[in-house]
Amino acid sequence: MNTLSDARLAAELAAEAGELLLTLRAAEQDLIDGKALGRKGDQLANVLLLDRLSADRPDDSVLSEESADDKSRLNASRVWIIDPLDGTREFSMPGRGDWAVHVALWEAGQGITAAAVAMPVLGTVYASDDVAVLSGPVDGPIRIVVSDSRPPAFTVDLEAQLSARIIGMGSAGAKAMAVVRGDADAYVHAGGQWEWDSAAPVGVALAAGLHCSRIDGSPLRYNESHPYLPDLVICRPELAESILEVVADPR
Numbered sequence: 001m002n003t004l005s006d007a008r009l010a011a012e013l014a015a016e017a018g019e020l021l022l023t024l025r026a027a028e029q030d031l032i033d034g035k036a037l038g039r040k041g042d043q044l045a046n047v048l049l050l051d052r053l054s055a056d057r058p059d060d061s062v063l064s065e066e067s068a069d070d071k072s073r074l075n076a077s078r079v080w081i082i083d084p085l086d087g088t089r090e091f092s093m094p095g096r097g098d099w100a101v102h103v104a105l106w107e108a109g110q111g112i113t114a115a116a117v118a119m120p121v122l123g124t125v126y127a128s129d130d131v132a133v134l135s136g137p138v139d140g141p142i143r144i145v146v147s148d149s150r151p152p153a154f155t156v157d158l159e160a161q162l163s164a165r166i167i168g169m170g171s172a173g174a175k176a177m178a179v180v181r182g183d184a185d186a187y188v189h190a191g192g193q194w195e196w197d198s199a200a201p202v203g204v205a206l207a208a209g210l211h212c213s214r215i216d217g218s219p220l221r222y223n224e225s226h227p228y229l230p231d232l233v234i235c236r237p238e239l240a241e242s243i244l245e246v247v248a249d250p251r
C-alpha cells in the first residue's frame with residue numbers, strides 16, 4: 001500500500017511508464033520494426049503499471065487495454081482503467097510525440113475520481129489534482145483536433161458549419177491534452193474507441209473545467225460490462241452546444 005493520494009499515484013505511475021517508453025524507443029527504434037516496437041511498448045508499460053498497482057493498491061481492480069478483462073471488476077468499488085500506451089501507432093513512428101500513458105481511477109457511484117495522462121516527449125504529466133482551468137473566450141477560428149488516421153465522417157461538417165480549423169493528431173490522450181493546454185478548443189471522435197482510450201483524458205479534462213460527453217450529449221460511463229465507448233466530445237464549455245448541434249445533424 002502506498003499512502004500517496006490516488007491522483008498523485010496516477011501521476012507517478014504514468015510518469016514512470018512514460019520514462020520506460022522513452023528509454024525503450026531510444027534503445028530499439030533502429031533495431032526492430034515499428035509494429036514490434038509498439039507491441040513491446042504496450043507490453044512493458046502494462047507490466048510496470050500492473051506491478052505498481054498490485055503493490056500500491058492491492059485491493060483495487062484493473063481494466064487495461066493490454067490484459068484479459070477480469071469481469072470481477074463489475075462488482076468492485078474501485079477500478080483502475082489504464083491504457084499503458086495510447087497512440088501505439090505514433091509511438092512507433094520516429095519523431096512523433098503524440099502518444100501518451102493513461103492512468104485513471106473509477107469509483108462506484110462517482111465515476112472517474114483521479115486521473116493522469118503522461119506525454120513523455122513533452123516531459124509533462126497532466127493530473128486531475130493539478131491542472132489549470134482555462135478561461136477567456138476562444139480567440140480566432142475554433143481549432144478542433146481529430147484522429148489523424150480515423151477522422152469522424154462529420155469532420156467536414158464541423159469545418160464548414162463552424163468555420164473551424166481541423167487538426168489531425170494521434171492518440172486520444174494527446175488530443176485531449178491539447179485542449180487542456182489551450183492549443184486546441186475541442187476534440188471530437190466517433191466510430192470506435194474503448195474505455196481506456198478516454199477514461200484518464202476525460203478525468204483530467206473534467207478537472208480542467210472542460211465539457212466531456214458522448215456525441216449525443218449523454219454522459220460518458222465507465223466500468224461497463226462491455227467497455228466499448230465509441231465516441232466523445234471534449235471541448236471548452238462555451239462550444240459544447242454548437243458542436244453537439246452540428247454532430248447531431250451533419251449535412
Ligand SMILES: Nc1ncnc2c1ncn2[C@@H]1O[C@H](COP(=O)(O)O)[C@@H](OP(=O)(O)O)[C@H]1O
Nearest residue numbers: 085086087088147150170171172191192193197
Ligand atoms: N474506430 C476505432 N475503433 C477502436 N479503437 C479506436 C478507433 N479509433 C481510434 N481508436 C483508438 O483510440 C486511440 C486514439 O486513436 P486515434 O489516434 O486514431 O485518435 C487509439 O488507441 P491505442 O493507440 O491505445 O490503440 C486507437 O486504437
Ligand SMILES: [Mg+2]
Nearest residue numbers: 083086087197
Ligand atoms: Mg488507447
